[in-house]
Amino acid sequence: MSALDALRGPEHTGSNRCWPCTALNLLLVGAFACWLRFRDRRVLGTLVAAGGVAVVYLRGYVVPYTPAFAPKLVAASPLPNEWFHDERSPQPADGKSSLAATDLDGETVLQELVTAGVVEAVDDRLLVAEDVDGPWHEEMRSLAALSVDGLAREIARSLPHVDETDSLVAEGRSWVVVGPGEGELVARPVAVAELAAYRVLADYLDDESIRLAAARALRMFLEECPACGTGLVETSEVSCCGGYAKPRQTPDEVLACPNCDQRLYTFPSGE
Ligand SMILES: [Zn+2]
Structure with missing residues (x-):
């Protein structure tokens, strides 16, 4: 593992990157760097800008607890949600999509x-x-x-x-x-x-x-993944953007294959 990999926060980068968090953090890093430059702290401003961007790139965010509030902030803002959520880049399935055309109770x-x-x-x-x-x-x-x-x-x-x-x-x-x-x-x-x-x-x-x-x-x-045979794990659907669509709901419990990175079943949360 390289030194860079050790710094990397995979839960908030790559396909898990939360774009509201990234955008908000880059904005804050930029604002802070500008403020330092304005105060004649040019070198520090440049260091903050470079360091901040590097941390956002490697770990997904630099401001503590960003994942807890950025998605809600963006959802509440007048910016179009499509800017932050690419519809065609599939997220891990919600476990609710099915070959069945209708949803019987x-x-x-x-x-x-x-x-x-x-x-x-x-x-x-x-x-x-x-x-x-x-x-x-x-x-x-x-x-x-x-x-x-x-x-x-x-x-x-x-x-x-x-x-x-x-x-x-x-x-x-x-x-x-x-x-x-x-x-x-x-x-x-x-x-x-x-x-x-x-x-x-x-x-x-x-x-x-x-x-x-x-x-x-x-x-x-199911106990094992039908596609690859890996044992399924019960987990909650919390991810960086988990609170994005329904911030007031407790996350659903899901049955997931860690190898395929796909959800096999979403248990009703009762809400
Ligand atoms: Zn699998």
Whole structure:
């Protein structure tokens, strides 16, 4: 590890860089440097400017606690949000995007799954029934072996409501783009899990929309990433910009693959 790497703060730089924090910090560094120059402290002003920019570049911000307030400040400002959030550069999926076209309520879906014998209660816990779990994991393994292009084609071929798919690889993450135009970005591990579940559930559920919603719900039972086999971790969705869209809400708990850097499931926060 080089000396520079030791200084680097990866949680607030690279793809995690918070642009409101960066912009606000550069503005403050510039203002402070100008003030020093104005006070005839030219050398110090230059040093502050150079040092401040370097720290913002390496660590994401220089003013303490910037991530706690900059996103809210920018959201409240009249500046267009697009300046700070590139819509086309996908953030880690929110875990809510899905191959399912409609969003049925969780309780109804779980009830259907229990009635159909797909999910069963064992010692106060809900588990996927063994004769579903085995074939589901087998199907996931075979879909994981496909390229993301191959997976996208497989989805268009298998789901009646999907006519068009594409694939997108950006910043080390892979997505299936479902639907025409910009479509909906579905993370590769999510697509693998849902298509596999959709196929296996054919023997259990007749209603197409329930079958799709059920395929989506089964993701909460995953323990390993369907795409790479890495153990999933339960984490909260806090990131530098986590408070940006909904500053008053507690962060959702998510199931994520640290290797694919993708979210597999977002547990409802109850708010
Ligand atoms: Zn993974």
